[in-house]
Amino acid sequence: MSSQPSPLTPARRGAYFIGDNLDVLREHVPDASVDLVYLDPPFQSGRTYHLYTGVAAEEPGAVAFDDTWAWGEAAARALAALASGGEPIGRALTGLHGFLGPCDMMAYLAMMAPRLVEMRRVLRATGSVFLHCDPTASHYLKVLMDAVFGPDCFRNEIIWRYRRWPARARRFQRMHDVLLFYTREASNEHTFHALYGYEELAESTKKTFGTKKQRADFSAGHRKPGVSDEETKGPPLSDVWEIGVIAAKGKERLGYPTQKPEALLERVILSASNEGDVVLDPFCGSGTTLAVATRLGRRFLGIDRSPESRRVVEGRLGRAFGEAIDWEIVDCAESRPKPLARTDAGRAGERENRSQVA
Numbered sequence: 001m002s003s004q005p006s007p008l009t010p011a012r013r014g015a016y017f018i019g020d021n022l023d024v025l026r027e028h029v030p031d032a033s034v035d036l037v038y039l040d041p042p043f044q045s046g047r048t049y050h051l052y053t054g055v056a057a058e059e060p061g062a063v064a065f066d067d068t069w070a071w072g073e074a075a076a077r078a079l080a081a082l083a084s085g086g087e088p089i090g091r092a093l094t095g096l097h098g099f100l101g102p103c104d105m106m107a108y109l110a111m112m113a114p115r116l117v118e119m120r121r122v123l124r125a126t127g128s129v130f131l132h133c134d135p136t137a138s139h140y141l142k143v144l145m146d147a148v149f150g151p152d153c154f155r156n157e158i159i160w161r162y163r164r165w166p167a168r169a170r171r172f173q174r175m176h177d178v179l180l181f182y183t184r185e186a187s188n189e190h191t192f193h194a195l196y197g198y199e200e201l202a203e204s205t206k207k208t209f210g211t212k213k214q215r216a217d218f219s220a221g222h223r224k225p226g227v228s229d230e231e232t233k234g235p236p237l238s239d240v241w242e243i244g245v246i247a248a249k250g251k252e253r254l255g256y257p258t259q260k261p262e263a264l265l266e267r268v269i270l271s272a273s274n275e276g277d278v279v280l281d282p283f284c285g286s287g288t289t290l291a292v293a294t295r296l297g298r299r300f301l302g303i304d305r306s307p308e309s310r311r312v313v314e315g316r317l318g319r320a321f322g323e324a325i326d327w328e329i330v331d332c333a334e335s336r337p338k339p340l341a342r343t344d345a346g347r348a349g350e351r352e353n354r355s356q357v358a
């Protein structure tokens with residue numbers, strides 16, 4: 001539980017914290033104070049990510065963040081702390097440890113688990129969380145999410161499908177990420193707005209019903225499909241989202257590795273929050289969530305421990321909104337990272353095509 005009042009005073013649109021998100025959440029974000037969490041943590045890709053310099057690929061810029069993990073004392077402590085609590089998350093993590101053993105993946109999961117517990121604590125009863133990951137760890141993360149939120153709070157596994165340069169590989173090309181959507185409560189009272197206008201009607205539907213809104217006709221005592229005079233808004237958005245990655249020369253590109261497209265965040269924020277709501281991104285990188293939340297009239301809390309993130313976020317929000325919004329930067333850098341991650345450049349080659357898209 002946080003000992004501090006919320007950093008979002010009624011007049012303030014947002015706050016961005018520099019520091020380790022576990023410490024920041026525990027110390028600065030009160031219980032039930034957030035409406036929507038989107039998190040895009042490292043994916044356990046085994047890589048160190050550098051800023052893009054815009055020069056040659058072999059001349060990478062400064063290190064933005066590290067996504068390499070090794071089992072060690074800190075990971076063992078994180079596991080023991082959760083296991084001793086007797087909660088489902090402790091049992092889930094212990095079970096995974098029994099199966100995986102003390103390996104890199106287990107160190108990564110031991111880092112994620114206490115953070116997921118904090119996500120749930122800070123959410124309001126009507127709130128939701130979208131955990132962005134990829135098939136490297138999505139199956140293990142779903143087990144952890146089930147343990148923290150409860151399987152009844154699972155809503156969707158969203159597939160973000162994109163295209164990128166094919167890799168040479170004796171398997172199908174990897175061209176999607178996964179967003180696990182859970183709600184704080186199972187009661188169905190969470191904020192949710194179905195989205196329209198993103199998908200075309202199926203050819204077969206157009207053939208049968210044209211572009212008019214369909215309605216069920218029960219006049220004959222059974223359900224008969226019919227059409228009204230009204231034009232349809234199209235189908236409600238499904239759980240497969242086709243959105244392009246940010247192109248190398250795209251206007252959105254800020255040089256921060258793994259930067260996600262604004263169009264992706266727009267769907268998350270529009271569907272699961274209302275104007276004025278508080279949106280939290282505890283791994284906020286280049287600040288995509290903060291920028292889109294602000295544009296859509298939401299308030300934000302962002303956290304990142306990378307000094308490069310701070311530089312990019314400051315520039316991005318400054319250019320987009322100038323003095324028009326009141327937001328603050330809170331430096332919690334003394335609560336610097338637990339030494340769970342390690343640099344192991346030797347592995348980068350082995351894990352080609354497991355890096356996050358950007």
Ligand SMILES: C[S@@+](CC[C@H](N)C(=O)[O-])C[C@H]1O[C@@H](n2cnc3c(N)ncnc32)[C@H](O)[C@@H]1O
Binds near residue numbers: 021256306
């Ligand atoms: C995949 S990137 C996020 C990219 C972001 N979605 C965007 O659109 O730019 C993950 C971010 O998490 C940050 N990070 C990793 N571990 C963290 C921790 N323990 N506390 C705070 N930030 C962390 C990294 O510095 C990195 O910026």
